Each structure stands twice: as structure tokens, then as C-alpha cells.
Amino acid sequence: MREPGGKRATRPGLLVLAVAPMVVLLVLPLAAVYLRLDFRTVLDKLAEPEILDALRLSLTTSICATFAVVMLGTPLAYLLATRGFVGRHLLEALVDLPMVLPPTVAGFALLMAFGRAGLAGGTLGALGIHLPFTTAAVVVAQAFMAAPFYVSAARAGFQGVDSRLLEAAATLGADERARFVRVMAPLAAPALAAGATMTFARALGEFGATITFAGNLPGATRTLPLAVYVALQSDLDAALVLSAMLLAVSFVLLLALRGALARPGWMGRDAAR
Amino acid sequence: MNVRTWCVTASMLFALPVFGGEPSTLTVFAAASLDGPFRELAREFERAEPGVRVRLNLAGSQQLAAQLRQGAKADVFASADARWMAFADSIGVLAAPAMVFAHNSLTVIVPGANPAHITRLQDLARPGIKLVLGAEAVPVGHYSRAMLRNLAQLPGYAPDFAPRVLANTVSEEENVRAVANKVQLGEADAGIVYRSDVTLALARHVREFAVPDAANVVVAYHIAILRSARDRAAAGRFVAMLRSPKGRAILARYRMKSALTDGR
Numbered sequence: 001m002r003e004p005g006g007k008r009a010t011r012p013g014l015l016v017l018a019v020a021p022m023v024v025l026l027v028l029p030l031a032a033v034y035l036r037l038d039f040r041t042v043l044d045k046l047a048e049p050e051i052l053d054a055l056r057l058s059l060t061t062s063i064c065a066t067f068a069v070v071m072l073g074t075p076l077a078y079l080l081a082t083r084g085f086v087g088r089h090l091l092e093a094l095v096d097l098p099m100v101l102p103p104t105v106a107g108f109a110l111l112m113a114f115g116r117a118g119l120a121g122g123t124l125g126a127l128g129i130h131l132p133f134t135t136a137a138v139v140v141a142q143a144f145m146a147a148p149f150y151v152s153a154a155r156a157g158f159q160g161v162d163s164r165l166l167e168a169a170a171t172l173g174a175d176e177r178a179r180f181v182r183v184m185a186p187l188a189a190p191a192l193a194a195g196a197t198m199t200f201a202r203a204l205g206e207f208g209a210t211i212t213f214a215g216n217l218p219g220a221t222r223t224l225p226l227a228v229y230v231a232l233q234s235d236l237d238a239a240l241v242l243s244a245m246l247l248a249v250s251f252v253l254l255l256a257l258r259g260a261l262a263r264p265g266w267m268g269r270d271a272a273r
Numbered sequence: 274m275n276v277r278t279w280c281v282t283a284s285m286l287f288a289l290p291v292f293g294g295e296p297s298t299l300t301v302f303a304a305a306s307l308d309g310p311f312r313e314l315a316r317e318f319e320r321a322e323p324g325v326r327v328r329l330n331l332a333g334s335q336q337l338a339a340q341l342r343q344g345a346k347a348d349v350f351a352s353a354d355a356r357w358m359a360f361a362d363s364i365g366v367l368a369a370p371a372m373v374f375a376h377n378s379l380t381v382i383v384p385g386a387n388p389a390h391i392t393r394l395q396d397l398a399r400p401g402i403k404l405v406l407g408a409e410a411v412p413v414g415h416y417s418r419a420m421l422r423n424l425a426q427l428p429g430y431a432p433d434f435a436p437r438v439l440a441n442t443v444s445e446e447e448n449v450r451a452v453a454n455k456v457q458l459g460e461a462d463a464g465i466v467y468r469s470d471v472t473l474a475l476a477r478h479v480r481e482f483a484v485p486d487a488a489n490v491v492v493a494y495h496i497a498i499l500r501s502a503r504d505r506a507a508a509g510r511f512v513a514m515l516r517s518p519k520g521r522a523i524l525a526r527y528r529m530k531s532a533l534t535d536g537r
Contacts, residue, residue: 116388117459132460133403133443215444215455216408229447233335234410 054227065142077154107212137214142203157191304353305448333448353412371497389462408445423488
């Protein structure tokens with residue numbers, strides 16, 4: 001077997017052996033969930049209003065969070081991709097922070113910031129906005145946790161746009177706004193879409209920040225991950241069905257993303273790195 | 274660092290606890306509301322038995338029961354209600370019948386600033402109140418719902434008091450500490466917790482509305498030694514300490530009454 005560089009690759013048997021433990025670690029838990037599942041239970045559980053509520057809530061909040069992140073994150077990604085400025089590294093680190101932050105810490109911090117007794121709570125309250133324990137708080141928690149996935153993908157997408165095209169547009173008289181709308185955004189669109197998909201998937205899986213900041217109430221703030229947590233303590237069948245549902249949706253999303261990125265017509269392989 | 278030094282260092286690290294003279298650990302699964310007294314009891318026990326380290330796992334009783342079902346190994350289980358102890362019994366993890374070691378009762382707390390201007394318990398039914406409760410599966414949530422139904426029986430309360438209060442629920446928490454925290458932070462207008470939760474530290478941040486005895490519930494803490502206990506004698510001594518004068522004094526400091534009856 002030869003690697004693309006022409007170097008001698010190691011024997012395939014050895015590599016497979018080295019890879020196997022990691023693959024087993026990744027696959028076994030997922031397989032375990034599906035092997036336990038029987039079709040009858042799935043149908044029974046899917047008919048339960050609590051589970052449908054959680055599903056509906058998860059989908060709507062994750063869509064809202066993704067929309068919010070795209071609207072708020074695109075300018076930031078553009079700034080980071082096109083400008084050098086003092087404090088840039090600081091801003092970049094800040095953007096990435098939620099990716100490594102324990103979600104409960106994020107939830108607690110959100111409560112301290114946007115809670116009624118929080119830093120911005122008074123201002124929000126004066127405007128008639130009360131976030132904690134509302135569905136809006138779920139969206140805020142999801143957006144906070146998932147934003148880095150979009151911003152980093154969008155920034156890479158903007159940076160990947162061929163600067164000669166932008167220069168050509170400039171010589172044709174396009175100002176920065178026109179260059180963004182006509183050249184940069186369309187060319188970076190696949191990257192933006194990929195980032196948005198990752199953001200949606202992350203929002204869908206959000207747990208810790210949600211339960212801490214938004215609370216846990218069926219129909220209002222109990223999303224799929226929270227429903228799994230609750231069901232684990234009372235109804236294992238429900239927990240199983242909900243887990244299978246989350247796994248399937250997340251996996252299909254990621255798989256579709258790979259497929260789309262690998263299609264040369266939609267997005268060049270180079271840019272899809 | 275070569276492989277040899279690495280191995281020696283690693284084995285020394287793993288051996289450290291042995292050299293430190295810690296032959297045994299007593300793992301106690303205890304209801305979240307026992308946080309305060311059991312920390313003190315654990316310290317007391319370690320003082321009395323220098324060879325033993327007590328490791329506390331504090332969470333909602335329903336969560337501890339779920340962990341036991343998943344095969345978690347522990348020496349002692351203390352549940353905040355009979356329901357989860359019966360569950361533990363039904364899955365065969367108890368080494369001996371459980372007994373009741375303490376009683377507690379409920380109280381209503383509001384943030385110090387009292388943002389919803391609650392002046393009496395009847396106000397809990399007012400629309401728009403942000404009430405935080407334990408989930409139904411959590412002992413405190415189960416007791417809270419019973420207490421609200423009891424209140425509705427009292428003169429001065431509307432017959433539909435309980436459902437109206439429950440309609441104000443903004444979050445169902447996983448344990449009683451989470452309920453207390455949401456009130457302490459000022460995010461909830463009111464919460465129902467155990468009397469023992471209103472410690473001096475919490476009392477600085479909240480106001481308490483006592484529940485009339487006629488409507489309050491008897492919270493019974495059950496304790497049992499588990500089958501998975503590695504040192505049943507030590508586990509037995511921990512349980513026995515709850516009945517000792519020292520143990521009873523600690524429980525009393527948390528406004529819990531010690532009880533000496535068996536759980537059946």
C-alpha cells in the first residue's frame with residue numbers, strides 16, 4: 001500500500017489492528033442502544049405526548065438557535081477572516097471558549113448574566129424580557145454552546161475564497177458590501193452551510209447549559225437530551241427510544257455533511273478540508 | 274524519562290494510597306437533602322475510625338436508585354422516601370431491611386427580595402408566580418405535591434389550590450438542592466424545600482413561609498446496608514452512629530428529628 005506521497009506505507013494488517021480499539025470504542029455504545037431497541041417499544045413510545053413534545057421542542061429550539069447563530073456569527077466570522085487588529089487572538093479564544101467549557105458552567109454563567117438577578121437581568125426586565133425558565137432561554141443556551149462551530153467554519157470559508165476574485169471584483173468597482181454579497185458569501189456558502197449544520201447538531205445535543213439556565217419543564221424547556229436524563233431515572237424504555245432518536249438524527253446530519261462536502265460540484269475538495 | 278523510570282513512577286503513584294495507610298473506603302449513597310448532616314457525620318466517622326475514608330455520593334434519591342440498578346457499588350444507601358428504598362429492595366441490592374433514621378418536613382422559601390411579593394402561602398396560586406419544584410420522581414417533588422393537596426383541604430384555601438399552584442411551575446428540578454439554588458439566586462419566586470435545607474447560610478438569602486403542621490408531610494429518611502458493601506461491619510457502625518448522641522445532635526442541628534423505628 002502506498003500513500004499519496006509515494007512513501008512506503010506500513011502493512012495494512014497492522015494499521016487495522018491499531019485502529020480497531022478506537023472504532024470499537026465508538027461503535028459499540030451506539031450499537032448497544034439499537035440492539036436493545038425493539039420496534040414495538042419505539043411505536044409505543046413515539047405515541048407518548050411527552051416524547052413528541054420533547055422532539056418538537058428540540059427541533060424548533062435548535063432551528064431557532066442555528067438561525068440566531070448564523071445571523072449573529074456571520075459578521076464576526078467575516079471580521080476574523082478579513083481583518084487583523086489588536087485583541088484578535090483574544091476574540092478568537094473567546095469565540096472558541098464554549099467548545100471546551102463544561103456546559104453546566106456555561107449555564108451557570110448565563111444565569112449570572114441574563115437571569116433575573118443577573119448582570120443584565122435588570123435591563124432585560126425593564127424591557128419586559130424574562131429569560132430563565134422559558135423556551136427562549138433554551139435557544140440562548142443552545143446558541144451560546146453551538147456558536148463556535150459555525151463561526152470557525154464560516155471564518156475558514158471566508159478565508160478560503162480566492163483573493164484574486166475579490167480583487168477582480170474591486171477593480172470592477174464593487175465596494176466591500178457588494179464584494180461580500182456577490183462574491184464572498186456565494187463562494188463561502190458551502191462552508192457556511194456546513195457550519196450551520198454542525199451548529200444545529202450541537203444545539204440538538206445541548207444538555208448542561210439548558211438544564212442549568214432554562215430549567216426543566218415538559219413542553220417548555222425539556223428538550224430531547226433533558227427528556228433522556230429524566231427518563232433514565234424512571235422509564236428506561238423511553239430513555240432508549242429517545243437516545244436512539246438523538247443518535248440517529250445526529251449521525252445522519254454528520255453523514256450528510258460529509259457526503260455534501262465530498263461532492264466536488266458543491267464544494268471543492270480542497271475547501272472541504 | 275525512559276520506560277523503566279516511567280513504570281516505577283506510575284506504579285508508585287498507584288501504590289500511594291496503600292502506603293498512605295488507607296485500607297478501606299466506605300461509600301455512602303445519600304439523598305441530596307442529607308448533604309449537610311452527612312458531611313458532618315462522615316467527618317465524625319473518620320475521626321472515630323482513622324482507617325476508614327467515607328466517600329459520599331449525594332444526589333436525588335431516584336438518581337441514586339437508578340445508579341444502584343445500573344450496578345453501582347456502594348456500602349450504604351440513604352433515601353429521602355420509602356418509594357426509592359422499596360425500589361432498591363425490589364432489585365435485590367439491600368443486605369438487610371431498611372430502617373427509618375430521621376424525619377424532616379417541608380417549607381416554602383422565597384428570595385430575600387421577595388420579587389413576587391408573596392405574603393402568605395395562598396399567594397402561591399396567584400397566576401404568574403414562578404414556582405420551582407422537585408420533579409415528581411424526586412422525593413421532595415412527590416412530598417411537595419402531597420403537601421399542596423393537603424393545604425387545599427384547609428380552611429382559607431381554594432379547593433383547586435393544588436392544580437393552580439402546580440400550573441405556576443416553571444421548572445422541575447432533579448434534587449432539592451437545585452430547587453434551593455434557583456430560589457437563592459433569585460430566579461424563582463418561590464420553591465418548596467425541606468426545613469433542613471434552610472441552613473444559616475441559605476437563610477441569609479431567602480425568606481421562609483412555614484407550612485401549617487396540619488398540611489405538612491412526614492418525610493422519612495430510610496437507610497440500608499447494601500449487598501455490595503465490602504465491609505458490612507463498618508457500614509453497620511456508620512448506620513449505628515446515626516442513633517448515637519453525636520449523630521442525633523448533628524441531625525438536630527439541621528432541624529431533622531432522629532427516629533429509631535424500623536422502616537416497615
